Amino acid sequence: MQPLKPSPLSRPLIASLLASLCAILWGSAYPSIKLGYELFLVGPDDTAAKVAFAGLRFTFAGLLVLLFRFFQQGEKQRFRTLEGKSWVQILMLGLLQTAIYSIFFYIGVSYTTGAKSSILSSSSVFFSALLAHWVYANDHINKRKGLGILLGFLSVVMVNFEPNLGITFSLKGEGFVVIAAFLTSAGALYSKRVSRRIDSVLLTSMQLFLGGLILLALALTQGASFPTSTLAGYVLLLYMASLSAITFSIWTMLLQHNKVSSITVFYFLIPVAGTFLSALFLGESIFRLQYLLALPLVVAGIVLVAYSSSKTPV
Template structure:
């Protein structure tokens, strides 16, 4: 992004509003996907058609971002040496991750999916410990991971400990998708340091979406004909992806990871609330409430930065209004 946007995107108020907006969009994806399957006649076990559905969404989202980049005058050209990196990001962050994510959402409730997907935050913390020398696990972070995983376990509590409310096709696939996304995001942050975040995101979504689309078609996947309501839903899902991923990538580029990822705790809050509103799911079950609280506390513990008192001149600390 242009240098003039750097100071704007690092302002606390901007981070608060933009990060919350991204989490709201991502939280709305859970009921939107469920409704999309119903509108396009896609069965829960029809993986090929789910790939086609995801492919259409992300190709459209990628093209929207690239079009916006052209309108803004940023240009969409990528240097030859960066194509392999961007393509790899698209194959992992969009194609592979969303294969598992869409399978998982098809076989689990929107409420459970939004809670299980928060494991991505804890995976990011664990991976960063082994990748970055200045991002080691502290006692606070280890406690946060423990509390968060206990929350995830609470969401999957079944009639007995030997009969958990958990399936590999449902909740397991969402967790695997969260792990892939956390690993790809660490690589994407590094790549965004030399590329425009919106252009990078647009190309990786278009590439990953095309792989999903072609793979689904070749495997026999299909979607019912578009109607006005289903087209409007698909347009919304493409737009939410384009906006959320590009804004989030820009925030990560211009801010410390901890300052941005702390807002991840809002995704299950929005996801659970919107699933209750639009899907009529029972989110007031005791285990769901306990899981949501524990997961949010866990994410806060691993991402909240301790305030450090500095005797530096006032000019070094931007005014907060």
């Protein structure tokens, strides 16, 4: 029997380009959400409408991945053989990592800038490193990872400082974004555990779809109207849904064919892309002292944590 040819995805150049693409697309989500609020006429204090917008996006995202996987060979059978316990775990994940997370995140983003949101959201990398220290016996914090975590959380502090030594931090804005980052980390650990029994792509598509439906139902019961917009708004919504579906699928395949740390290190591009794309599409000023100090810190922190986590159990 001839040995299997290595996947093109294992080639460093291809893997780097695709990982960079995923990170940049994820970074584009921050200005996209704020533009979506404008196009769907979501008021600044209309919480129910924000939740409905998030619900519609994730319902579509989960549906796109689910339809793609469902018609692949063997996927129908895999879907039918999910046990009752698996459905409970999927529902719990959809509730935690999609529904509850989105309530905090979509509200938080609306009360702060896209640039600051992208930097604050990166704290999920450092929360994950801290949680892994307590969950996995062979993923303790070493000196390099500890320095990365310190730099990461220092960036969270620095991004909220003003040149006059004042602090621009509100619980409903920056605070909610940080809470959402923590929920992402906690949900990822639970997802990792559940994915040992359930195909990871099927798991994510279902938790996105069910989580999105929960958000929509919650918003509609709270008086929100079903999200409607112009053609430009629906195109943006389709882009955001496709963004989630495409990036997750590519990222999952990259992790299957490459060393984990060589892929996760590209997380550093997310706050960079989020910051510069917010300046490009939202007209935000990024040449502010707190951004110039916080962005290098969060990038350095992510790189240190990623390379220190090369032996993290999978």
